[in-house]
Amino acid sequence: MKLKRKKIVIISSLLVVVLVGGFLGTRLWAQKGNIFEALHVFNTILNIVQQNYVKEVDTKELIQAAIDGMLESLDPYSVYMDAEEFKDLRIKTEAEFGGIGIQIGLRDNVLTVISPIEGTPAYRIGMRAGDKITKIDSEPTEGFTLDDAIKRLRGKPGTKVEVEVMREGATEPLHFTIIREIIKIKAVPYAGKLTDDIGYVRLADFSKVAAPELRSALDSLFEIEGIKKLILDLRSNSGGLLQEGVEVSELFIPKGDTIVITKGRSPLSLRGYVSQEDPKYGNFPLVVLVDRGSASATEIVAGAIQDWERGLILGDTTFGKGSVQTLYPLPEDAALKLTSAYWYTPSGRCINRPTKKDTTKKQLTKPATFYTKGKAKRIIYGEGAITPDVYLPYERLSDLESRLINKAVIFEFANKYAARHPNITKGFKITQEMLEEVKEIAMRKDIKFTQAQFDSSLEFINREIEREIALKLWGSRGEYEARLKYDPQVQKACELLTKAKTSEDLFKIAGK
Numbered sequence: 001m002k003l004k005r006k007k008i009v010i011i012s013s014l015l016v017v018v019l020v021g022g023f024l025g026t027r028l029w030a031q032k033g034n035i036f037e038a039l040h041v042f043n044t045i046l047n048i049v050q051q052n053y054v055k056e057v058d059t060k061e062l063i064q065a066a067i068d069g070m071l072e073s074l075d076p077y078s079v080y081m082d083a084e085e086f087k088d089l090r091i092k093t094e095a096e097f098g099g100i101g102i103q104i105g106l107r108d109n110v111l112t113v114i115s116p117i118e119g120t121p122a123y124r125i126g127m128r129a130g131d132k133i134t135k136i137d138s139e140p141t142e143g144f145t146l147d148d149a150i151k152r153l154r155g156k157p158g159t160k161v162e163v164e165v166m167r168e169g170a171t172e173p174l175h176f177t178i179i180r181e182i183i184k185i186k187a188v189p190y191a192g193k194l195t196d197d198i199g200y201v202r203l204a205d206f207s208k209v210a211a212p213e214l215r216s217a218l219d220s221l222f223e224i225e226g227i228k229k230l231i232l233d234l235r236s237n238s239g240g241l242l243q244e245g246v247e248v249s250e251l252f253i254p255k256g257d258t259i260v261i262t263k264g265r266s267p268l269s270l271r272g273y274v275s276q277e278d279p280k281y282g283n284f285p286l287v288v289l290v291d292r293g294s295a296s297a298t299e300i301v302a303g304a305i306q307d308w309e310r311g312l313i314l315g316d317t318t319f320g321k322g323s324v325q326t327l328y329p330l331p332e333d334a335a336l337k338l339t340s341a342y343w344y345t346p347s348g349r350c351i352n353r354p355t356k357k358d359t360t361k362k363q364l365t366k367p368a369t370f371y372t373k374g375k376a377k378r379i380i381y382g383e384g385a386i387t388p389d390v391y392l393p394y395e396r397l398s399d400l401e402s403r404l405i406n407k408a409v410i411f412e413f414a415n416k417y418a419a420r421h422p423n424i425t426k427g428f429k430i431t432q433e434m435l436e437e438v439k440e441i442a443m444r445k446d447i448k449f450t451q452a453q454f455d456s457s458l459e460f461i462n463r464e465i466e467r468e469i470a471l472k473l474w475g476s477r478g479e480y481e482a483r484l485k486y487d488p489q490v491q492k493a494c495e496l497l498t499k500a501k502t503s504e505d506l507f508k509i510a511g512k
Helices: 012-024 026-030 035-052 059-072 083-094 121-125 146-153 210-224 242-250 297-307 356-361 399-406 409-420 432-444 451-456 458-484 488-499 503-509
Strands: 079-081 096-099 102-107 110-116 132-136 160-166 174-179 181-184 190-193 198-202 229-233 258-263 271-274 286-290 312-315 323-329 335-344 368-371 379-382
Touching: 035 059, 059 079, 079 083, 083 096, 083 335, 102 146, 110 121, 110 458, 121 174, 132 146, 146 160, 190 210, 190 458, 198 210, 198 488, 210 242, 229 488, 242 258, 242 297, 258 297, 286 297, 286 488, 286 503, 297 312, 297 335, 312 488, 399 409, 399 432, 399 458, 409 432, 409 458, 432 458, 451 458, 488 503
Parallel strands: 198 229, 229 286, 286 312
Antiparallel strands: 079 335, 096 181, 102 110, 110 132, 132 160, 160 174, 190 198, 258 271, 258 335, 323 335, 368 379
16 A cells, blocks of 8 residues: 655644644633634744744744644654655665665764674675764764764765774774765565474564565565474564565465454545465465564564464563554655554554553553454453564673673674684684683773673673674574574574474464
8 A cells, every 4th residue: 555645735824723722722722723813923922932032033933843843742753854864764765775885883882893794885896884984975973872873874865975994903993985876675585494394484564675575584484494383573663664464474374364453533644555475385384473572563564463363472461553644755864753543453453552642641541352263263462562472582691791792892802803713603602711811801801790690691692702702703594693692582483393293283382
């Protein structure tokens, strides 16, 4: 479904909602007011502020603040986007942009290459994970935010960008002249075989390539790798396009079954989305992983799979972002993103989690009870977010483990170690010497700990060393392979799937 776009003109009436509440008081609202009277009051106040406020003010900023305040009073998802923000949204949903092809982050407040994306200009020219970006087009990056760096690295395909990096083991900076290209963002960054018959797919977002990439991954796993069961990882997937959520669901939900329903104030917003195709690989045992970062279109997929008893949902309760935003293009290449409807699962559960403001308006009650639409008619609860069938949240990190991550201790160690040992093979052993070096880096960074604390975190430290070195030497695929071995939610999913021959078995084994 393509979003219907209506061109509308910003007029000052858009400013009235936030200001009437603040300046006119409740009496005007009680009388439902007069829009022109309210506008007159707003314009009068604006003129008074312009002429008499103690400091000179920017009128455009005042009006922008009024718009922002008005929309903020509605919900967290109705927002005004300026030209730059609107452009960023289009890039995210289109899944491609002009750039050099690196994932970057801040490590100890230093702009650092997390991983070059295979096949991109940065990858081909030789940039490596761990490279510290010191200059972009001769401008020092000290003090840069991630957004600052991204804006400078992205650009029109075919244009040049100069990047200077410091590399572990190098005595002088390395200089790269990189020609930007169209960078395509993968919705499926990893798919692989975990056991003889269990496959794993990571779906990272719901851009326009999500369904085609997932379909391709399933074809490879079922037809080439020979899997018979699947783990679909939707953790920390913040969602994206409604249509992609529907099309991804169609890969699992039989033809004719409802996937999601949208309902809003307008009768035109009431719509049911029904699967248009039967799943290619049938009713294979399926576990879907979710967490508190799973939102939006992710919850459409998880909700439909749960309601139709198509698969087992495992992990933590999802975010609860179940609303439809309609885009209205505005002058100056800006746009209004306005909530126009809520999403409901096939059983009737509203996915949208009530805000604090919503819950203060009425006394909280017990969650409503719903029933799955499959044969078992299992009880499920609503409303707001998707509650997993098997609750297994992330393990909490100890204070020491959090500091080791935040201070990039293991990242720094892995960077140095990989530079000294570029030819080590997968399956390498963590030695006491390696652990002592990690300790030294931690102490140099003023992290206080006892030997007992270090020993109690040894399992975590070993896992992180293996994962970080794998990322440096073998890229994101190597990092996934190293991480999934120790992932408690993935391991629990494997345990359940190993015992199950059918989808029905899966629920019985899980006690559902």
